[in-house]
Amino acid sequence: MDRFTGRVAVVTGAAQGIGAATACRLAGEGATVAVLDLDLDRTAETVAAIRAAGGTADGYAVDVADAGSVSAAVDAVAGAYGRIDVLVNDAGVTRDNLVHKLSEDDWDTVLSVNLKGAYLVSRAVQQQMVPAGYGRIVSLSSTSALGNRGQANYAAAKAGIQGLTATLAIELGRYGITANAVAPGYVATAMTAATAQRVGMDPAEHQRLAAEQIPVRRVGRPEDVAAAIAFLASEEAGYVSGQTLYVNGGLR
Incomplete structure (x- = not known):
């Protein structure tokens, strides 16, 4: 398919995991992709x-x-390609802990990157x-x-993404x-591997146990999520807006 021929896509957090899979999927369907991550070397x-x-594709640090960093990166992409048609807000971090142990710094970091970041990049684009x-x-967003x-x-932060999304749909639809x-849901990435290690488990065993609880009997792959993103980013999805699509193998 060439659904994105002539389109320019910006993908944040595209150095690894779901972001990287999405950047590759969009490029494979014809998009020119701006690969954004915190460090330029990570985009390589x-x-x-x-x-x-x-x-x-070209890499950009943001x-x-x-x-200020967001504005500079978006201006650079628009200057290089003359347009931006698709934005995928994937940049995110975790700082997990039980609430009575959760530091204010870890709260602020996660909200700033995952939620404020999506707001800032969406506003610029x-x-x-x-x-x-x-x-x-x-x-x-996330099942979390x-x-x-x-x-x-x-x-x-991920609940906030859903509210932000619904509001952007209302404001920008016209x-x-x-x-x-x-x-x-559970997707095999470096982030979920870190979660497994945090609770003292081998990542492979963590995935095996998770898969037993998922109706399709496997954990997700970054490519599974990239496929859903590609549909929502396409012209075919022009009458789909303000929605949150759960990609979790049927788990409830």
Whole structure:
């Protein structure tokens, strides 16, 4: 498929995991992809993978929690390509702990990167989308938005993503811009491996036990989530907006 031929996509947190898989998926379908992450060196692997597959991508450094950094990165992308059609807000961090042990710094860090970051990048990118009369914004929420032990900060941020998404859809719909969220369940990434290690488990065993509770009997892959994001970012999803799609193998 070439659903994104002629389109320019910005993917934050694209150095690894779901962000990297999404950048590769969009590029594979014809998009020119701006690969954004905190450090420019971290973007190199994703950019190289896209180029090796015949796609077009460049890396950009951005601190999504800093308004100045966001503005500079978005201006650089728009200046290089002349447009921004798709934004995927994937940048995120975890600082897990039970609420009585959770430090204020860890609360602030997670809310700043996961939620404020999505707001700042969406705010900057919509300035490019509104005059064009077209745009797709897809942000990463999580099943943790429904509550998860040891993740009060992360759960709050991911629940906030859903509220932000619904509001962006209301405000930007008249300009041809849709906004949706994807809420993954258990996906095998470096982040979930770190969670396993935090509770003293081998990541492979952690995945095996998780899979036993999931109706499709496996944990998710970054590519599973990337496929859902690609649909919501496509022209085909033009009448889908303000929604949160749970990608979790049927777990309830």
